[in-house]
Amino acid sequence: MARTHGSAQRLGAADVETRASVEHHDALRLWLRLLATTNLIEARVRALLQREFATTLPRFDLMAQLERAPEGLKMGELSRRMMVTGGNVTGITDLLEREGLVVRLGDREDRRALRVRLTPAGRRTFRAMAEAHERWIIQAFATLGAADIRRLGELLGRVKKHVRTSQGSEP
Amino acid sequence: MARTHGSAQRLGAADVETRASVEHHDALRLWLRLLATTNLIEARVRALLQREFATTLPRFDLMAQLERAPEGLKMGELSRRMMVTGGNVTGITDLLEREGLVVRLGDREDRRALRVRLTPAGRRTFRAMAEAHERWIIQAFATLGAADIRRLGELLGRVKKHVRTSQGSEP
């Protein structure tokens, strides 16, 4: 904001500043919109998971990781894949275990480790949830055509890559 | 990408299915990318707020609401604007009050209500944080030109509007 004052009167260096400031404003607005859109969809998915399956997004995410690993995953592996801390995985696994959807099994190779696996009931439940989840997501983006989806994905990909590479090291 | 496969060979019902299924896949992938990008930037902002100002995103958000309301806001008003529950606002306000950045004042018109206000220290602190925050956001999107920013905003706006209108009522 600010710095809108003398810009209409004189061109040159000040004008570059004006343009930069407007773009800056746009960046902030874009961020708020990105955040709002993501949060809106996420809230919808959470509410539907709750209503249709009496479950939550983190539990769904954990089960999704397990479904692709029939032999189970160690807690640490789950933690890495879900990008959350180990303590968090312990808590969610406790709840899923209590619900009979996963089991903890000792790892033969490493007696410190546990492997978490979907139970048959967990696998059945997850498949139903995954199918519904995909429908909800398709619905959320149904307003975009194939070209728009590609374009949006491409733009987001550029931002993601930029943030990953440029900011990890900066002040 | 994709959809380059069977489409060149034969048209008809099967082909529509193929296209639909591939687009569906694309919607899911787009959603994961949207989520990953937002979470990445948000995590960066959280980490920087923590490192530079020893604070958190919800506290920053609450203070941002207050800064635009010099006469303060009622708890309920804060709750609506931040789109979180009243109980949550109570907790965050407790912490900010403990830190001396906001105060609760009884409302003269309504003895049930409290107005929350930034203290002078809170105002000073917030201004510094807001300036840094804007720099971080500008940096996050610095890889996009003005046209890309507009385009991305426009696509997100369409998705947001679609989700807001179409899904609020559906199964």
Next chain:
DNA sequence: TCGATATAGTTGACATGTCAATTATTTAGG
């Protein structure tokens, strides 16, 4: 004016997330 009802805020129970400390086990070096 009184009583039913609505509204403002807090509280407590719980889910999810972080971090730091702890326990158990494995691995590396001497």
Next chain:
DNA sequence: CCTAAATAATTGACATGTCAACTATATCGA
């Protein structure tokens, strides 16, 4: 082989979020 360091998982303290129950006050209608 034995100890020191690394690794796997859990735990407890806390922040943030939800929801439902509660208290206090306002407001509406008869």
